[in-house]
Structure formats: structure tokens, C-alpha cells
Amino acid sequence: MDNLIQNIQGIPLNHYLIFCSVIFAIGIIGVLIRRNVIIIMMSIELMLNSVNLLLAAFSAYRGDASGQVFVFFIMALAAAEVAVGLAIVIMVYRNTKSVDIESLSKLRW
Amino acid sequence: MTIFYFVAFLSIFFALMTIFTKNPVHSVLYLVVTFFTFTVHYILLNAQFLAVVNFIVYMGAIMVLFLFVLMLLNLNKDIEPMKSNVVKVMGAVAGMCMLATFLGAFKVLESSNEFVTGNTDVGLVKNLGKVLFDEFLLPFELSSILLLTAMVGAILLAKKETKEA
Amino acid sequence: MIELIWLIPLLPLIGFVVNGMGRNFLPKRAIGIFGSGVVLVSFILSCMVFGDVLAARNAGQESAFAYNLFDWIRVGSLDISFSFLVDPLSALMLLIITGIGFLIHLYSIGYMSHDVGFGKFFAYLNLFIFFMLLLVLGSNYLIMFIGWEGVGLCSYLLIGFWYKNSSYASAAKKAFVMNRIGDLGFLIAVFAIIATFGSLEFDAVFQQASSFPIGDSTLLLITLLLFVAATGKSAQIPLFTWLPDAMAGPTPVSALIHAATMVTAGIYMIVRSNILFTLSPVTMQIIAAIGVCTALVAAFIAITQNDIKKVLAYSTVSQLGYMFLGLGVGAFTGAFFHVLTHAFFKALLFLGAGSVIHAMSDEQDMRQMGGLKKNLPITYFTMLIGTVAIAGIPPLSGFFSKDEILAHAFVSNPLLWGLGFLGALFTAFYMFRLLYLTFFGEFRGTEHQKGHLHESPVTMLLPLVVLAILAAGGGILNIPEALGGGNWLANFLSPIFAYSNSRVEAIHVDHNTEYILMGASALAALVMAIIAYSTYVKKKRIPGADGQEQGFLYKLSYNKLYVDELYDLLFVRPLNALSKFLYHVVDKAGIDGFVNGVGSFFMSSGRGIRQLQTGHVGFYIFMMVIGVIAILLYGFLNV
Numbered sequence: 017m018d019n020l021i022q023n024i025q026g027i028p029l030n031h032y033l034i035f036c037s038v039i040f041a042i043g044i045i046g047v048l049i050r051r052n053v054i055i056i057m058m059s060i061e062l063m064l065n066s067v068n069l070l071l072a073a074f075s076a077y078r079g080d081a082s083g084q085v086f087v088f089f090i091m092a093l094a095a096a097e098v099a100v101g102l103a104i105v106i107m108v109y110r111n112t113k114s115v116d117i118e119s120l121s122k123l124r125w
Numbered sequence: 126m127t128i129f130y131f132v133a134f135l136s137i138f139f140a141l142m143t144i145f146t147k148n149p150v151h152s153v154l155y156l157v158v159t160f161f162t163f164t165v166h167y168i169l170l171n172a173q174f175l176a177v178v179n180f181i182v183y184m185g186a187i188m189v190l191f192l193f194v195l196m197l198l199n200l201n202k203d204i205e206p207m208k209s210n211v212v213k214v215m216g217a218v219a220g221m222c223m224l225a226t227f228l229g230a231f232k233v234l235e236s237s238n239e240f241v242t243g244n245t246d247v248g249l250v251k252n253l254g255k256v257l258f259d260e261f262l263l264p265f266e267l268s269s270i271l272l273l274t275a276m277v278g279a280i281l282l283a284k285k286e287t288k289e290a
Numbered sequence: 291m292i293e294l295i296w297l298i299p300l301l302p303l304i305g306f307v308v309n310g311m312g313r314n315f316l317p318k319r320a321i322g323i324f325g326s327g328v329v330l331v332s333f334i335l336s337c338m339v340f341g342d343v344l345a346a347r348n349a350g351q352e353s354a355f356a357y358n359l360f361d362w363i364r365v366g367s368l369d370i371s372f373s374f375l376v377d378p379l380s381a382l383m384l385l386i387i388t389g390i391g392f393l394i395h396l397y398s399i400g401y402m403s404h405d406v407g408f409g410k411f412f413a414y415l416n417l418f419i420f421f422m423l424l425l426v427l428g429s430n431y432l433i434m435f436i437g438w439e440g441v442g443l444c445s446y447l448l449i450g451f452w453y454k455n456s457s458y459a460s461a462a463k464k465a466f467v468m469n470r471i472g473d474l475g476f477l478i479a480v481f482a483i484i485a486t487f488g489s490l491e492f493d494a495v496f497q498q499a500s501s502f503p504i505g506d507s508t509l510l511l512i513t514l515l516l517f518v519a520a521t522g523k524s525a526q527i528p529l530f531t532w533l534p535d536a537m538a539g540p541t542p543v544s545a546l547i548h549a550a551t552m553v554t555a556g557i558y559m560i561v562r563s564n565i566l567f568t569l570s571p572v573t574m575q576i577i578a579a580i581g582v583c584t585a586l587v588a589a590f591i592a593i594t595q596n597d598i599k600k601v602l603a604y605s606t607v608s609q610l611g612y613m614f615l616g617l618g619v620g621a622f623t624g625a626f627f628h629v630l631t632h633a634f635f636k637a638l639l640f641l642g643a644g645s646v647i648h649a650m651s652d653e654q655d656m657r658q659m660g661g662l663k664k665n666l667p668i669t670y671f672t673m674l675i676g677t678v679a680i681a682g683i684p685p686l687s688g689f690f691s692k693d694e695i696l697a698h699a700f701v702s703n704p705l706l707w708g709l710g711f712l713g714a715l716f717t718a719f720y721m722f723r724l725l726y727l728t729f730f731g732e733f734r735g736t737e738h739q740k741g742h743l744h745e746s747p748v749t750m751l752l753p754l755v756v757l758a759i760l761a762a763g764g765g766i767l768n769i770p771e772a773l774g775g776g777n778w779l780a781n782f783l784s785p786i787f788a789y790s791n792s793r794v795e796a797i798h799v800d801h802n803t804e805y806i807l808m809g810a811s812a813l814a815a816l817v818m819a820i821i822a823y824s825t826y827v828k829k830k831r832i833p834g835a836d837g838q839e840q841g842f843l844y845k846l847s848y849n850k851l852y853v854d855e856l857y858d859l860l861f862v863r864p865l866n867a868l869s870k871f872l873y874h875v876v877d878k879a880g881i882d883g884f885v886n887g888v889g890s891f892f893m894s895s896g897r898g899i900r901q902l903q904t905g906h907v908g909f910y911i912f913m914m915v916i917g918v919i920a921i922l923l924y925g926f927l928n929v
Contacts, residue, residue: 027129029241030233035133039140041224046144047911048216054149054195058156061187062140065163073241076170081247081256087175088257091182092268096275098187102194103282109198121905219915226919230926
């Protein structure tokens with residue numbers, strides 16, 4: 017364990033930021049280019065996770081447990097979100113026989 | 126030290142695979158792998174509790190839920206109509222712009238001597254539990270209500286509508 | 291008695307409230323009795339007050355009694371109290387208003403008995419009496435102004451009493467607007483008086499004013515403004531056109547408001563403020579000129595009118611012109627004497643005309659009348675007395691009052707006398723024309739009207755008889771010395787003119803001149819009566835239908851000198867055009883345009899932006915990303 021810890025010593029905080037930003041951007045791109053609602057939700061999960069990781073990294077950097085507590089809350093939230101979201105997807109699919117986001121064009125005035 | 130970069134590379138690779146694979150089931154599987162690499166990251170940060178929770182909740186529960194829904198709706202084949210290439214390029218460009226703005230806003234490209242040491246004990250279950258049940262007791266209890274609500278909501282939404290009496 | 295003075299105006303106000311509230315469910319008889327009763331009680335109280343004043347005068351004591359009800363406005367050095375002033379002038383006015391007012395109330399019971407608005411009518415009449423009493427009782431210009439405005443309002447309400455007829459309603463509107471012009475003059479005059487004298491109480495103002503030099507420019511301004519007010523209320527050139535139109539109201543209203551009381555408010559006000567006017571000779575000359583012009587013009591118009599009430603209306607304007615002539619030449623007593631006698635005979639004539647109209651089933655055109663002498667003997671007889679009185683034939687009342695004015699005018703300026711004399715000729719002519727056309731000759735109405743002819747009920751005849759007696763005998767109040775009289779009225783009123791007489795020598799008319807003038811006018815009136823007789827009775831010259839070819843002067847007179855048309859051209863049309871301009875350009879295009887423009891700007895920009903709401907979730911996410919980028923860029927660039 018100690019070796020492991022030694023190994024990661026010296027990773028700059030900036031690199032965590034870059035790494036998480038990249039993952040977040042990938043999530044964004046996923047949301048933007050896919051039409052399958054489920055994939056879009058997965059991309060959102062990806063974004064959530066990138067933020068989680070960044071929070072954990074900051075928490076470790078600052079030596080403050082609050083960041084990790086927040087990660088825990090975000091996970092609870094994500095679980096709730098996914099449960100409801102997927103329920104909605106099922107409803108939509110039942111009504112339109114499709115999970116295509118383009119078919120959900122009723123969301124306007 | 127190199128482990129971080131290797132795992133980071135894997136994360137990015139599988140994340141990309143997640144969004145570019147056409148078959149939704151494969152997508153989910155790639156995402157599971159991505160989340161596994163995240164678990165490794167948590168371990169590297171000595172955030173043991175998070176690593177475990179991530180492993181159980183995300184990979185075990187949430188991703189299985191996705192997979193379950195895909196199977197339920199019988200969407201495992203590649204039937205998704207793809208967006209036009211213009212939209213894809215625009216999406217990619219927008220995402221890149223976002224990344225560039227992030228990087229710029231965080232000023233990450235400037236050199237700094239701030240380093241993350243993974244040797245803190247804050248991520249241990251014992252320490253985290255003390256904080257969670259002391260300082261964050263009320264939000265913790267509230268999150269349980271949130272989960273209950275989500276559960277009720279999900280059941281209500283997904284339930285087949287009974288015929289009106 | 292003075293302590294009960296507040297009851298005199300209060301009673302009609304109570305009558306107004308009770309009749310106004312109960313107009314829909316009280317029986318007509320109760321309304322009539324109550325409405326007339328309160329005025330009768332006021333009249334009795336007025337008589338008692340008058341008795342007190344008379345006793346004080348005869349005993350040579352102070353005859354002006356002030357009664358302070360309460361302090362009203364007290365700001366800084368300005369102190370206006372709600373107080374009444376009883377002196378010989380207001381005591382006499384009280385008698386006229388409540389006395390004639392009562393008779394006309396009595397008359398209205400019969401005249402309005404078939405009208406659905408009976409209760410409303412009596413409520414308005416009572417309200418009018420209240421305001422009129424306030425006008426004459428007020429001990430300062432502000433109370434007077436309240437009454438002044440109030441009677442204008444009642445006049446408006448009563449002219450437009452049959453408001454369903456749109457021409458009546460517009461006549462009411464016209465009267466109101468014309469009165470407003472005058473009222474504005476009054477209001478500005480009140481401000482000027484406050485600015486100059488620091489008080490509105492008659493006492494204080496007149497006392498200070500009496501030490502001003504003759505021809506003072508401030509007094510000139512104040513008096514001119516007050517005179518503008520008087521021209522509005524008392525229907526003088528140029529604001530006289532409302533009075534003939536005001537005949538749209540019920541006849542008792544014409545008699546009460548537009549002949550006997552309200553229109554004399556202007557004269558009362560000037561008589562009251564005589565010191566101010568005495569000290570501004572320029573204003574006096576203007577008043578005399580306007581007065582004589584009005585007298586002449588109105589008399590000229592009256593000659594050719596065929597509507598019985600229109601003739602009387604122009605006659606009223608003409609007689610008011612005489613009163614102003616009297617004021618203008620400094621014959622304040624004469625003018626006020628004419629107010630008194632005019633109130634008697636003009637109320638009489640109007641009520642008589644009302645009786646005729648009532649008998650003729652609401653026919654007002656004299657061309658449709660004729661020969662009514664047989665059917666309406668009492669009405670005829672009383673109308674005859676009224677006509678003789680107004681024509682100025684001795685020994686009836688009009689002779690004395692008119693000749694006093696003319697005699698003073700002669701001394702002041704023979705030209706004024708000449709014009710006034712000419713007007714008097716016209717007056718005699720058109721009044722006898724009215725009498726002959728109505729009561730002599732053959733009946734010219736329809737068979738239905740003929741069958742319906744009847745003498746009026748006793749409630750209508752009683753006032754006629756009383757007024758006829760007053761019109762016949764009113765002259766004895768002020769028989770001039772030249773005829774062996776004692777000038778009782780002049781002596782009675784002399785405290786009112788004390789300040790004026792102390793500054794300006796009262797006009798003295800030579801007895802011989804007076805004899806000649808009297809003889810001339812009496813003779814002339816008789817001659818005109820005979821000419822009218824030969825024209826309308828002997829030759830049976832009945833005025834033709836409206837479209838008939840006539841001489842230039844006739845047309846000019848018949849069309850009322852085209853004054854209405856002139857005003858229409860000069861004021862109404864430009865104002866209408868201006869209103870249209872303001873409406874279409876300023877209001878519609880400018881203000882509405884701006885307001886609507888703001889609305890439609892947001893509407894159209896909303897409609898444009900709404901295009902972004904495609905409903906496609908993917909697009910929304912895309913926009914969200916752009917938004918996030920924008921926010922981050924903003925933060926980044928601002929750090």
C-alpha cells in the first residue's frame with residue numbers, strides 16, 4: 017500500500033483537472049452526437065463521474081473529507097436520477113415505440 | 126506515478142468507445158469498464174470508501190439498471206438512427222470548445238507546484254463516517270428521502286396504466 | 291332671528307336629500323308638499339330675517355349681521371370662515387329666492403304632475419334653492435363661489451332634465467361649458483383678491499379697497515375677471531348663447547333659474563362688490579357697453595323668434611343687458627331694482643308661457659297658437675300684466691326700474707340711452723307680438739290640441755296671480771322722487787353703497803330730464819304695442835314657415851345673428867380639430883403608439899426568439915452547452 021501511495025505522489029493537481037475536463041467533454045460530446053436517450057443518460061453519468069473524481073482529488077489535496085462526502089451525495093443523487101430517468105424512458109418507449117431523442121419534440125410552447 | 130497516466134489513458138479510451146460504439150449494449154459495457162478505471166483512480170487517491178461505493182453502486186447497480194432497460198426494450202441491436210454528420214461535427218466542436226474553455230478557465234496549462242498526495246487518511250471509512258454522521262447528518266437523512274421519492278416516482282412512472290374505472 | 295339664519299339654506303338641502311333619496315318610492319303628493327314646504331318655511335324665516343333688517347334700518351342701526359357657522363380654512367395668515375352675512379341686499383335676495391322659489395315649486399306640482407322624474411325634479415329644485423341661498427348669504431367670496439358653482443351645476447342638471455333627448459342634453463352641456471368659462475374668471479378673481487387683500491371676507495376686502503386710488507390696475511384686473519364671471523352666469527355678450535338653449539329644461543326651471551334668480555347672480559355679485567367696480571371706471575364703461583349691446587342684440591333676435599320660450603329667453607338676456615347697463619353707469623340701485631321687478635314679471639311670463647304650453651299639449655310654437663284668450667282667461671290676464679310690465683308702460687313695475695336705468699344712462703352718456711331706448715322699443719314690440727300671436731286671433735293648432743285646451747290647475751294659477759300682483763305693484767318699492775315717491779329701495783340699500791358713495795359722487799338726475807325720458811319711453815312703448823296690434827291682430831300677419839323668403843334683417847334676427855354659427859366656426863371647430871389632432875396624432879400615434887410599441891416589440895421579439903424553442907431536446911442541450919461556454923468565458927475574461 018505504501019508503495020502505491022508513493023507512486024502517485026507528485027501527480028500535479030493540474031493533471032487531474034485536465035483529465036477530468038477531458039472526460040467531461042467526452043460526456044458532452046456524447047450527449048450532443050447521440051440520439052439514443054439511454055446513451056445520452058450514460059453520457060451524463062460520465063460527466064457526473066468526472067466531477068466526482070475531481071472532487072475526490074481536491075479532497076485528497078486539501079485533506080478535507082467534505083469533498084468525498086459530496087461525492088457520496090452525488091452518487092445517491094445519480095442513483096435516484098437514473099431510476100426516474102429510466103422509468104421515463106420506459107414510459108416514452110411504451111408510447112412512441114422509440115427511444116430517439118428527436119421524437120421527443122413536444123417540449124415547446 | 127505512471128499508473129495514474131496509464132489508468133487515465135484507459136479511462137479516456139473507454140469513455141470514447143462508450144460514446145462512439147453503435148451498439149447500445151456494447152456502449153454500456155464500455156461504460157462499465159470506464160467506471161472500473163474510475164474505481165482504480167479512487168484507490169490511487171486512497172479514497173477507499175468511494176472506491177467501494179463506486180464499484181457497488183455505479184457498476185453494480187446503475188449500469189445493471191441501464192443494461193436491464195436496454196434488454197427490456199429490446200434495443201440491443203444497432204437500430205439507432207444516427208444524427209447527420211454536420212450535427213456530429215458541430216457537437217464535437219462544441220465539446221472541444223467546452224474543453225478549451227475549461228482548461229483556460231482553470232488555468233491548468235500554467236505550471237504550478239501543487240501536487241496531489243494520495244497519502245491522506247480522509248478517504249478511509251472511519252474518517253468519512255465521522256464527518257458524514259456528524260457534520261452532514263441532516264443532508265444524509267434527506268438523501269434517504271430523495272431516494273425514497275425517486276423509488277416511488279420510478280414505480281409510478283413505469284407502472285402500466287390501469288384502465289380507468 | 292339672525293341665529294336661525296343657518297336654517298334658511300339648510301331646509302332646502304334637507305328637502306333635496308329627502309326627495310333625492312325617496313324619489314322612487316315616495317308618493318308624488320308627498321314629494322310635492324315636502325319640496326314646496328321646506329321652501330315655504332325658508333321663505334317665512336326669510337321674511338322674519340328681513341323684518342329684523344328692516345327694523346334695524348328704520349331705527350338707523352347697523353343693519354348688517356354676520357353669523358359665523360364655523361372656521362373653515364385657516365392657513366397661515368389666510369382665514370376663511372364659513373359664515374353668513376345678512377344685510378339689506380342679501381335680505382332682499384333671500385325674499386326673492388325663497389318667495390319666487392316657493393311659487394315656482396307650487397307651480398311645478400301641477401306642471402310636472404305627469405312626469406316620471408317628479409321626485410328628481412323637486413330634488414334638483416331644492417338643491418338649486420340651497421345653492422342660490424348659499425350664494426347670496428355667504429359673507430365671503432369663497433362661499434359665494436360655492437353657491438356660484440352649485441347653481442351652475444343645478445342649471446346643468448335641470449336643463450338636461452329630459453336627458454334622453456340628445457339636443458336637450460347638448461343644450462345642458464353648452465350651458466355648463468359657457469358657465470365654466472365665466473367660473474374660471476371668478477376663480478382667478480378670487481385668487482387675485484386673496485393676493486391683493488389677503489382676505490376674502492366682504493367687510494375686509496371692501497374696507498381695504500375703499501382706500502385704493504381710482505383706476506387702480508389691480509382693481510381693474512379683479513373687476514374685469516369678476517365681470518367675465520358675471521357675463522357667464524348672467525348671459526351677456528359674448529357668453530349669452532347658452533341661455534336661449536337652456537329653454538330645453540322644464541318651464542318652471544326656465545322661470546326660476548334662467549329668468550328670476552340664477553342669472554341675476556352676476557348682478558348681485560357686482561352690486562355686492564360695487565366699491566371695487568366704482569374704483570375702476572374702465573370696467574364700468576366696458577360693462578355699460580356690453581350691457582347695452584346685449585340688450586339690443588337680444589331684443590333684436592327676440593322679434594322674429596316663433597318659439598314662445600325662446601322669445602322669453604332672449605327677452606331675459608335683453609333685460610339682463612339693461613341691468614348691466616345700469617351697473618355700468620353706476621345705477622346700482624336701479625340695476626338691483628330691475629332685478630327685483632324682472633324677477634316678478636319674467637317669472638310670471640315664463641309660468642304663463644308654461645301654462646299655455648301645458649294647455650297646448652307641449653306645443654311651443656306660437657304659429658300654432660292663437661285665440662287662447664277665451665280658453666285661458668286667467669293665464670291671459672296675468673300674461674297681459676307681465677307684458678305691460680316688461681314693456682315699460684306705467685304704472686306697472688317694469689316702467690319704474692327700466693326708466694331709472696335709462697335715466698342714469700342718459701346722464702352718463704346719451705348714446706347709451708339712445709341704444710337702450712331702441713332696445714326698449716324692440717322689447718315692447720316683441721312682447722306684444724308674443725301676446726297677440728298667442729292669445730288673439732283664430733286658433734291655429736290641430737283639432738286634437740283644440741279639444742284638449744283647458745285652464746291650468748289651481749296650483750299653477752295661484753303663483754301666476756301672486757306674481758301678477760307683484761309684477762303690477764312692484765314698482766312702488768322705488769318710486770322716484772320726481773313722481774313724488776320716496777326712493778324707498780335706494781334708501782334701504784344705501785349701507786351697501788356707503789363706500790362707493792364716499793368716493794364717487796352719486797349720479798343725480800334732473801327732474802325735468804326724468805319727466806321727458808319717462809314720457810318718451812312710455813309713449814314709445816304704447817306706440818310699439820299699437821304697431822304690434824295692427825300687424826298681428828288687424829292684418830293677421832302670422833310668421834311664415836321656416837323656409838320662407840325673408841328680408842335680410844329678418845333672416846339675421848331669425849337666425850340669431852348667426853352667433854352660434856360664428857362660435858362654432860371660431861371655437862368649436864378649431865377645438866374639435868385640435869382634439870382630433872391630439873387624439874389621432876398625439877394620443878393614438880404618439881402615446882398609444884409608444885405603449886403599444888413597447889408591447890408589440892416584446893411580442894414580436896418573443897415571437898422571434900420563440901423560434902429557438904424547437905422542441906428538440908438535443909437542440910436544447912446544445913444551447914445549454916453554448917451557455918455554459920459563454921458563462922465560463924465571461925468568468926475567464928473577467929478574472
